Amino acid sequence: MESFTEKAIKIIKQIPAGKVMTYGQIAKIAGSPRGARQVVRILHSMSQKHKLPWHRVINAKGEIGLKDDLFFIQKMSLESEGVVFISERSISLEKFQYHTEH
Template sequence: MDVYTKRVIQMIQSIPPGRVMTYGGIAKAAGNPKGARQVSWLLHSMSQKYHLPWHRVINAQGRISLTGSEQQEMLEVEGVIFDENDRVDLHKYQWVPPDNFE
């Protein structure tokens, strides 16, 4: 497994309950600002194996990219509030890893 993939997995595993990150935010923090699609692919292919909290990853508009409401329900259980347009306030709920994240 390459260093970027390891960082993406560690970052997703580190998102605290009640907080979210965007695909692009994870990519940028892991060292590839244009790697949002790769983050999506890694999340899809490795969530089960690495027990990733997949539900805490949303798109840059603060929306859920998947169809269905399971992800929204899981986030609401953790205290994340969606507005009337089914968006998450990223200013309030987005988790930003510390600069020294390893």
């Protein structure tokens, strides 16, 4: 049986370019509905090792939660994939959120 971390990594890897998922959405699909902070930890500690598209994960408000340089890297990465921002930090989840078949 796969661990929560393994499931979360697999889900994150499946987010297509131009789409996003939320921390909570990933946690719920991976089997821990209250595990959004665990998803943050996974992204922080394992993105490089597993080549995760970390920039495609945002908060439940449709906003980038990161600050400073990482904010700009994430925003530019999403914009380069066609994601359009409706304000400085947020996008329309209705338009850009990815839903898996799980």
